[in-house]
Amino acid sequence: MFFVGLDIGSSMTKVVIINEHDEVIVRILGPTGAEHRRLANKVMQDALQLADLTFDKISYVMATGYGRLNVPFADRQMSEITCQAAGVHTIFPGVKTAIDIGGQDAKGLKIDRGRLVDFVMNDKCAAGTGRFLEVLAETLGIRVEDFGNLSLQAKDKVVVNNICTVFARDEITARISEGKPIADVIAGVHDAIAGRVVNMVKRIKIEPEIVFTAGLATNIGVVKAMEQHTGFKVSIPPNPFTTVALGAAVLGKQIVFKSLEKGEPIKRKERSLEEARFFSSGEAK
Amino acid sequence: MPEIYEGLAKVGHILSDRSAAIQKFKAPDRKVVGYLCSYVPLEILTALDLLPFRILGDISEPITMVDRILPESFCPFMRSCIDSILKNKYSFLDGVIGIHSCDPQEKICHAFKSTVKYEFFPYIDMPATTHEWGREMFRRSLDAFKKSCETYVGREISKEALKASIERHNKQRALVRDLYSLKRADPPLISGSETLQVMMALGSIPLEEGNELLEAVIREVGARRGTQGGPGKKRILVYGACLDAVPLIKLIEDFDADVVMDDNCMGPRTYFKDVPLTEDPMDGLTARYLDLTCARTFKEAVVGEFKKDRKADLEVRYGHLAGYIKEWDVQGVIIQLVRFCDPFGYELPELKDYLNSLNVPNMYLELEYTTGSLASLRTRTQTFLETLG
Numbered sequence: 001m002f003f004v005g006l007d008i009g010s011s012m013t014k015v016v017i018i019n020e021h022d023e024v025i026v027r028i029l030g031p032t033g034a035e036h037r038r039l040a041n042k043v044m045q046d047a048l049q050l051a052d053l054t055f056d057k058i059s060y061v062m063a064t065g066y067g068r069l070n071v072p073f074a075d076r077q078m079s080e081i082t083c084q085a086a087g088v089h090t091i092f093p094g095v096k097t098a099i100d101i102g103g104q105d106a107k108g109l110k111i112d113r114g115r116l117v118d119f120v121m122n123d124k125c126a127a128g129t130g131r132f133l134e135v136l137a138e139t140l141g142i143r144v145e146d147f148g149n150l151s152l153q154a155k156d157k158v159v160v161n162n163i164c165t166v167f168a169r170d171e172i173t174a175r176i177s178e179g180k181p182i183a184d185v186i187a188g189v190h191d192a193i194a195g196r197v198v199n200m201v202k203r204i205k206i207e208p209e210i211v212f213t214a215g216l217a218t219n220i221g222v223v224k225a226m227e228q229h230t231g232f233k234v235s236i237p238p239n240p241f242t243t244v245a246l247g248a249a250v251l252g253k254q255i256v257f258k259s260l261e262k263g264e265p266i267k268r269k270e271r272s273l274e275e276a277r278f279f280s281s282g283e284a285k
Numbered sequence: 286m287p288e289i290y291e292g293l294a295k296v297g298h299i300l301s302d303r304s305a306a307i308q309k310f311k312a313p314d315r316k317v318v319g320y321l322c323s324y325v326p327l328e329i330l331t332a333l334d335l336l337p338f339r340i341l342g343d344i345s346e347p348i349t350m351v352d353r354i355l356p357e358s359f360c361p362f363m364r365s366c367i368d369s370i371l372k373n374k375y376s377f378l379d380g381v382i383g384i385h386s387c388d389p390q391e392k393i394c395h396a397f398k399s400t401v402k403y404e405f406f407p408y409i410d411m412p413a414t415t416h417e418w419g420r421e422m423f424r425r426s427l428d429a430f431k432k433s434c435e436t437y438v439g440r441e442i443s444k445e446a447l448k449a450s451i452e453r454h455n456k457q458r459a460l461v462r463d464l465y466s467l468k469r470a471d472p473p474l475i476s477g478s479e480t481l482q483v484m485m486a487l488g489s490i491p492l493e494e495g496n497e498l499l500e501a502v503i504r505e506v507g508a509r510r511g512t513q514g515g516p517g518k519k520r521i522l523v524y525g526a527c528l529d530a531v532p533l534i535k536l537i538e539d540f541d542a543d544v545v546m547d548d549n550c551m552g553p554r555t556y557f558k559d560v561p562l563t564e565d566p567m568d569g570l571t572a573r574y575l576d577l578t579c580a581r582t583f584k585e586a587v588v589g590e591f592k593k594d595r596k597a598d599l600e601v602r603y604g605h606l607a608g609y610i611k612e613w614d615v616q617g618v619i620i621q622l623v624r625f626c627d628p629f630g631y632e633l634p635e636l637k638d639y640l641n642s643l644n645v646p647n648m649y650l651e652l653e654y655t656t657g658s659l660a661s662l663r664t665r666t667q668t669f670l671e672t673l674g
Contacts, residue, residue: 066660081668119665119668121664
């Protein structure tokens with residue numbers, strides 16, 4: 001049996017296909033762009049091709065993420081926060097706190113034996129998210145992927161007082177013009193992000209084991225700053241971008257298994273991957 | 286032409302053009318007076334044949350006009366209401382009642398004075414506590430308000446007329462309680478979004494027409510076998526201030542949940558408590574309106590007692606919620622408050638403590654009062670509902 005988790009995030013779309021033993025068969029990522037529906041169909045087809053599977057072999061499709069309602073072939077939609085809890089618990093069974101910083105938002109999750117019990121999310125603001133780093137990368141003319149290693153060379157990190165993305169950019173430009181080394185500035189930025197997010201997550205009480213996921217978990221500088229602010233070691237999944245999609249697939253599997261155990265029919269949608277079924281003439285361009 | 290709409294269809298028709306709904310009844314001796322808050326004693330208006338009309342915001346209308354008179358860091362619901370007024374959507378009103386039930390409402394009275402010229406514009410000052418001196422002050426305010434209304438209309442209200450008006454309003458309150466009792470069933474016979482629409486319609490038409498509408502809706506939904514989706518959905522109570530936006534209720538009911546109860550200014554807060562019929566009807570009005578269970582009035586278990594008993598104080602403030610939770614079999618509470626709502630915002634930790642003491646899962650949503658912010662609210666709402674199991 002195979003289960004699909006499809007996570008349409010604000011920046012990236014992720015697909016994970018697992019088997020009944022929670023083993024990942026395929027994991028793919030692509031930029032989300034503007035056309036969620038068309039992309040959902042395409043990434044699904046790509047994933048099936050890589051897994052050498054046909055759509056009728058898929059037992060359950062769970063859609064999640066910001067674009068979850070735009071997946072017409074999904075059997076069910078669940079929030080990315082619930083899926084994240086299931087995903088990190090699959091990899092780290094002892095997880096109690098998960099921190100997720102993606103392209104558009106930051107979230108904190110309190111998890112008890114795999115079950116989400118509380119959560120916090122940032123307001124509609126780019127501060128403390130991946131977008132914050134992207135804006136600063138543009139300002140500094142440095143690739144955002146290089147931020148992590150550069151920040152490790154910092155000798156005396158600067159203090160970034162502004163947490164607003166726009167004002168922080170001005171502040172950083174001022175620090176650079178004062179002659180502060182780039183590494184010190186970037187380390188300061190990482191510290192500001194971690195400080196902001198950890199303060200938010202403290203509302204639900206931070207307890208180890210802490211798992212850090214999504215885009216910023218690939219930045220070693222932010223990870224170090226996160227450990228400093230939480231006071232605990234932070235675990236990073238091997239694929240921090242796809243834990244939500246993994247959780248979606250796992251939750252789909254649990255739904256199927258629960259129905260099988262009870263001898264009940266599995267609640268699934270009448271679905272097909274044919275484009276015509278979910279692009280009406282008005283939508284298909 | 287006979288009325289072709291009945292029950293919930295009539296509710297939809299009224300809400301499609303609220304100003305047309307009230308203007309049908311407008312006449313030289315039946316002027317339409319707008320109000321923004323549940324603390325305005327409508328009984329006084331009704332006794333003088335004035336038609337009260339509840340001014341509402343519009344969550345789907347971009348706020349474009351109000352920045353010239355109000356800052357952005359201001360109650361977005363009030364900003365939306367004033368924006369609608371500045372766009373002449375309420376130009377049919379003969380007057381508006383100002384009231385100091387929260388600071389933004391007091392501030393907008395000044396904004397009104399400098400931007401919109403209504404022929405009738407009384408103001409009700411309010412105490413922030415239920416202490417004896419506060420009751421005396423509120424009584425003086427209501428007496429002055431009554432006098433202003435009488436002067437505007439050109440006749441006095443007799444005790445008997447005011448008592449009769451109170452009885453007519455109490456009848457509407459009883460009907461609203463009957464409507465809400467239909468939400469106790471599983472599944473509830475009327476959804477949260479439908480209920481909110483009925484309550485919004487009540488604020489848009491005269492009292493007697495409102496009572497007829499309620500009777501028709503109760504007949505219609507009473508014959509139902511339940512809302513769509515059947516039993517077993519999560520039963521949610523929505524708590525808030527002036528919640529007049531159906532999309533905010535729909536975003537809960539779009540998932541596997543029914544909004545079976547609420548505690549906000551459009552519903553139980555305004556309608557559940559009757560005005561007592563006292564010898565001097567102004568005594569009953571003073572007591573009932575000052576004792577409304579709203580965050581804007583400080584309440585304590587023993588009025589003026591120096592040594593505080595927090596648990597008893599919380600019970601006085603929120604005890605009614607425990608009753609709602611039990612009687613409507615509520616599984617979770619979603620607190621929806623607009624940004625910059627200081628009275629409700631300040632007591633949020635107390636409210637959460639109280640709900641936690643009842644072991645009722647709860648979640649706070651800060652509202653920007655725009656449809657643009659619904660996507661993030663949807664994620665939080667869905668996640669909260671998923672944590673309920």
